[in-house]
Amino acid sequence: MMRMTPIELNGHTVIGIEVLLPKTTLLAVATDKGYIMCGALDIGLLNERLKDRGIIAARAVGVKTLQELLDAPMESVTHSAEALGVVPGIIGKEALLKML
Numbered sequence: 576m577m578r579m580t581p582i583e584l585n586g587h588t589v590i591g592i593e594v595l596l597p598k599t600t601l602l603a604v605a606t607d608k609g610y611i612m613c614g615a616l617d618i619g620l621l622n623e624r625l626k627d628r629g630i631i632a633a634r635a636v637g638v639k640t641l642q643e644l645l646d647a648p649m650e651s652v653t654h655s656a657e658a659l660g661v662v663p664g665i666i667g668k669e670a671l672l673k674m675l
Contacts, residue, residue, distance in 0.1 A: 576594075576595045577592070577593065577594050577595070578591075578592070578593045578595075579591065579592055580592075580593070580641065582604060582641070582645070584668055584671055584672060585672060587606075587672075587675055589604050589605060589606050589671055590604065590605050591603075591604045591641040592604070592605065593641065599615075600613075600639065601613060601615050602638060602639075602640070602641055602644050603616075603644075604641060604644060604645065604667065604671060606671055606674040606675050607675070608631050608659075608674045608675065609630070609631025609632055609633075609655075609656060609659075609661075609674035610631075610632050610633075610674070611632070611633045611634070611635065611644060611649065611667045611670050611671060612632065612633075612634055612635075612644075613634070613635060613636070613638050613644060614634060614635070614636035614637065614638075614650075616632060616634040618632070618633075618634050618651040618652065618653055621653045622653055622654055626654070629655045630653055630655060631653060631655045631656045631659060631661075631674055632652070632653045632655075632656055633649040633651070633652040633653070633656050633661050633665070633667075633670045634649060634650055634651050634652070635647035635648065635649055635650055635667060636650045644667050645666075645667040645668045645671075646666060646667060646668070647666070647667050648663075648664050648665065648666055648667075649661065649662075649663055649664065649665050649666075649667065649670055650663060651663055652665075652670075656670070656673075656674070659673045659674065660673050661673050661674065
């Protein structure tokens with residue numbers, strides 16, 4: 576099952592996505608430019624093999640809900656996200672605001 580939830584951040588709407596899989600849930604919150612995601616996101620792959628795409632993304636580990644993802648510090652970020660000021664340690668909500 577998949578759920579999409581609109582989330583309000585400082586007057587902007589972003590989209591929360593939950594993909595319910597056996598024994599795990601994939602979590603992501605997306606803006607028009609980029610996204611944050613749970614630990615399933617492979618930042619190394621995005622930075623190395625897909626670097627020509629300039630993907631703006633950040634990853635948090637150990638989160639189980641969209642709210643936890645929004646509140647968690649980002650563990651790693653893509654080079655393109657870093658160029659926008661999204662750095663490891665930034666909270667998910669703050670990262671998304673920089674991706675608007």
